[in-house]
Amino acid sequence: MTYRIAGRVLFDGASAHLPAGSRTGLVGRNGTGKSTLLRLILGEAAPDSGDLLTRPRARVGRLAQEAPDGDVPLIDCVLAADTERAALLTEEQAATDGPTVDAHRLAEIHERLLAIEAHTAPARAARILAGLGFPAEHQSRPVGDYSGGWRMRVALAAVLFARPDLLLLDEPTNHLDLEATVWLETHLASYPGTLLVISHDRTLLNRAVNRIWHLDQGKLVAYGGAYDTFEKTRREQRDVQARAYEKQQAQRQHIQSFVDRFRAKATKARQAQSRLKMLEKMDVLVPVVEDRAIGFDFPEPQPLAPPLVTIAGGVAGYGDRPILRGLDLRLDMDDRVALLGANGNGKSTLAKVIAGRLPLMAGRMQASPKLTVGYFAQHQLDELVPGQTPLWHMRRALPETNDTRLRAHLGRFDFTVRHADTPVANLSGGEKARLLIALMSTAEPHLMILDEPTNHLDIDTREALVAALNAYAGAVILITHDPHLVELAADRLWLVDGGTVAPFDGDMDDYRKLLLERAREDRREAAGAGASATAASPSRKDERRAAADLRARTAPLRKAIRAAETDLEKLAAEKARLEAALADPKLYEGPADRVTRLQIDLGDIGKKTDAAEARWLEAQEALETAEAAAG
Structure with a gap:
C-alpha cells in the first residue's frame, strides 16, 4: 500500500497482515501516520496504490471522536x-x-x-x-x-x-486515570475479537497485546510478542545490520583498493576487471539510521535547606466544602512523589495546595521563602496563542531576557531554530507539551508538579522525560496514568483516597493488585445485593416518587452547574477572540497601550474562568453527594 498526503509519502509499499483474534499494538514516532492507517482501514481515505482488504461482513468499531x-x-x-x-x-x-x-x-x-x-x-x-x-x-x-x-x-x-470483530483504538488511555488504565489493560488482554491499538503507554503495550506493528519510514514491520520483546528484537536486528554494513564496507574498500592499484597493470587488468564486476553485483547494504533522540534538560535549581514544604493538620477544598482532611506532609529537594488515586479523589486539589494556588481551609502550611514552583497541566495547552511562536511565548514569560538566552532555553527542550520560529498552531501535540514544560521551567523551579505530562508524548520522548527527571536536582510531584513513568521516576507513592492522603507502602505491582482486589470485592458485593434485592426492592411507583423528589431537591444545583457551564463557554469564546487579536501582527503596528489592554483583559478572563470552574466543581460535587446519599 502506498499513500501520500500533500505530496508527503506516509506509506511506501507497506505490507502487513492482521490475524483474526490477534491483539496488536501499532507504534512509531509521532507524525509517521499511525492514525492515518486507522482512517484507511475504516475507509475514510483510500490508498494511492496497493490494496487494503478487510474480511467481508466484519464489524469494525472505533472510539468515537466526539x-x-x-x-x-x-x-x-x-x-x-x-x-x-x-x-x-x-x-x-x-x-x-x-x-x-x-x-x-x-x-x-x-x-x-x-x-x-x-x-x-x-x-x-x-x-x-x-x-x-x-x-x-x-x-x-x-x-x-x-x-x-x-x-x-x-x-x-x-x-x-x-465488541466489534475488529476494534480500533487510538490512544485510549489519554482520558483515563491510572486506576481506569489498569482496568483497561486487563480488559483488552482478554478481548474476544481482533484488536489494533495505537498507544504510547509502554505498560499497556506489554500487558494487553501479543503483537507489534512498527511504522517506520513508510513501512510496516510485524513483531511477535509485547513491546519489550519488540524493542529487544529490533535492537538486536539493528546491531546485526550495523555489523553487516561495516563488514561489507571493509570488503568493498579492500576490493576497490585492489582495482585502483592494479587496473593499469596489464598482468593484473583482467583480475581487476573481475573484481570491479563483483563490486557492481554486490547487494549494497544500507547503514543503520538512528532515530534522532528528543531531549529534555531541566535547569539546575539553587539548593534550599530542607524542608521545602510542610503541611500540618491541613484541610483543603473549595468554598466551604472540604475535599481532603488531615494533611500531614513534608517535601524535600530530593523527593520524587507520585500521587495515586482515582480522578475526583483530590490529586489536583493537593497539587494546587502545594503549588500555592489554593489556600488551606484549615491547618498550617509552611514553604521555604525562596521556593519556586513549576506547574504543568494539560489544560494549559489552551493558553498557548496559536498564531505566535515558541520564541514569542518565551519573550512573554521572560520579557527582560535577550533572544539568545531564550533560544538556548528552548534548545534544552529540543526546539531548533526552525521550530522556535514556527507558529504554535503548526506544532504537534507533543511539541506543544514540550513548550509548556519549557515555559514551566524558566524560573529554575525547586519543585516541579507535573499533571499528566505524557499525554501527547511518544514512547521515545517519554523515555527522554524519565531521564531528565532523574537528572533533575529538585523535587518532583507526578500525577500520571503511565505506570512506567511512575516506576522509573518516582521513589515515593502517596495514595489520595477517601478524603485523605497517606504514604502507600508498596510498588506499582502492589497497587495494581490492590485495585484488582477492590474490583473483585465490588463485584461480589453487587452479586450479593442482587440476590437479596427481590424481597426488599421498592415498588416502581416508590422509585419514581423518590426519583422525582431527588430531581426537585437537586434542581438548584443542576441550574448552578448549567449556569457555570454557560459562563465557561462565553469566557472561552471571549478568550479565543482576545487571543486572535493578540495573534494579529497588525496589532503591534498600532498603539502599545492597545496591546497592554488586551493582555490585561486576557488575564481577567483567566481569573473569571478559574472562578467559574470553582463554582462548577462545588455544585457538581454537591450534586454527586446528594445523589449518593439518595442511594
Whole structure:
C-alpha cells in the first residue's frame, strides 16, 4: 500500500497482515501516520496504490471522536452501542404489541437474542462503566452532566461493550486515570475479537497485546510478542545490520583498493576487471539510521535547606466544602512523589495546595521563602496563542531576557531554530507539551508538579522525560496514568483516597493488585445485593416518587452547574477572540497601550474562568453527594 498526503509519502509499499483474534499494538514516532492507517482501514481515505482488504461482513468499531452528550443515562448510552441488540428488542416489542403475532419471527428474534447474550448486556455494560470509573450509583445519571473527559470515557465504554470483530483504538488511555488504565489493560488482554491499538503507554503495550506493528519510514514491520520483546528484537536486528554494513564496507574498500592499484597493470587488468564486476553485483547494504533522540534538560535549581514544604493538620477544598482532611506532609529537594488515586479523589486539589494556588481551609502550611514552583497541566495547552511562536511565548514569560538566552532555553527542550520560529498552531501535540514544560521551567523551579505530562508524548520522548527527571536536582510531584513513568521516576507513592492522603507502602505491582482486589470485592458485593434485592426492592411507583423528589431537591444545583457551564463557554469564546487579536501582527503596528489592554483583559478572563470552574466543581460535587446519599 502506498499513500501520500500533500505530496508527503506516509506509506511506501507497506505490507502487513492482521490475524483474526490477534491483539496488536501499532507504534512509531509521532507524525509517521499511525492514525492515518486507522482512517484507511475504516475507509475514510483510500490508498494511492496497493490494496487494503478487510474480511467481508466484519464489524469494525472505533472510539468515537466526539464525546456523547444529552439527557441519556450513561447505562443506556452504552447499551445503545450494540445496535443489533437494540434493533432486535425494538422489533420484539413491536411484534408482541401488534394486533397479530408472527410466532416464527418472534422465535427467530429470541434465538438471536440468546445467541448474542442479550440477557447479560446490562450487567456487562455496568461492569465496563464501573471499570472506567463510574460507580453503579452514577450510571443512571445523564451523560450531559459530565465534563468532556468523562464523556469520552463513556464513548470508550460504548465501543468496548459493542465488541466489534475488529476494534480500533487510538490512544485510549489519554482520558483515563491510572486506576481506569489498569482496568483497561486487563480488559483488552482478554478481548474476544481482533484488536489494533495505537498507544504510547509502554505498560499497556506489554500487558494487553501479543503483537507489534512498527511504522517506520513508510513501512510496516510485524513483531511477535509485547513491546519489550519488540524493542529487544529490533535492537538486536539493528546491531546485526550495523555489523553487516561495516563488514561489507571493509570488503568493498579492500576490493576497490585492489582495482585502483592494479587496473593499469596489464598482468593484473583482467583480475581487476573481475573484481570491479563483483563490486557492481554486490547487494549494497544500507547503514543503520538512528532515530534522532528528543531531549529534555531541566535547569539546575539553587539548593534550599530542607524542608521545602510542610503541611500540618491541613484541610483543603473549595468554598466551604472540604475535599481532603488531615494533611500531614513534608517535601524535600530530593523527593520524587507520585500521587495515586482515582480522578475526583483530590490529586489536583493537593497539587494546587502545594503549588500555592489554593489556600488551606484549615491547618498550617509552611514553604521555604525562596521556593519556586513549576506547574504543568494539560489544560494549559489552551493558553498557548496559536498564531505566535515558541520564541514569542518565551519573550512573554521572560520579557527582560535577550533572544539568545531564550533560544538556548528552548534548545534544552529540543526546539531548533526552525521550530522556535514556527507558529504554535503548526506544532504537534507533543511539541506543544514540550513548550509548556519549557515555559514551566524558566524560573529554575525547586519543585516541579507535573499533571499528566505524557499525554501527547511518544514512547521515545517519554523515555527522554524519565531521564531528565532523574537528572533533575529538585523535587518532583507526578500525577500520571503511565505506570512506567511512575516506576522509573518516582521513589515515593502517596495514595489520595477517601478524603485523605497517606504514604502507600508498596510498588506499582502492589497497587495494581490492590485495585484488582477492590474490583473483585465490588463485584461480589453487587452479586450479593442482587440476590437479596427481590424481597426488599421498592415498588416502581416508590422509585419514581423518590426519583422525582431527588430531581426537585437537586434542581438548584443542576441550574448552578448549567449556569457555570454557560459562563465557561462565553469566557472561552471571549478568550479565543482576545487571543486572535493578540495573534494579529497588525496589532503591534498600532498603539502599545492597545496591546497592554488586551493582555490585561486576557488575564481577567483567566481569573473569571478559574472562578467559574470553582463554582462548577462545588455544585457538581454537591450534586454527586446528594445523589449518593439518595442511594
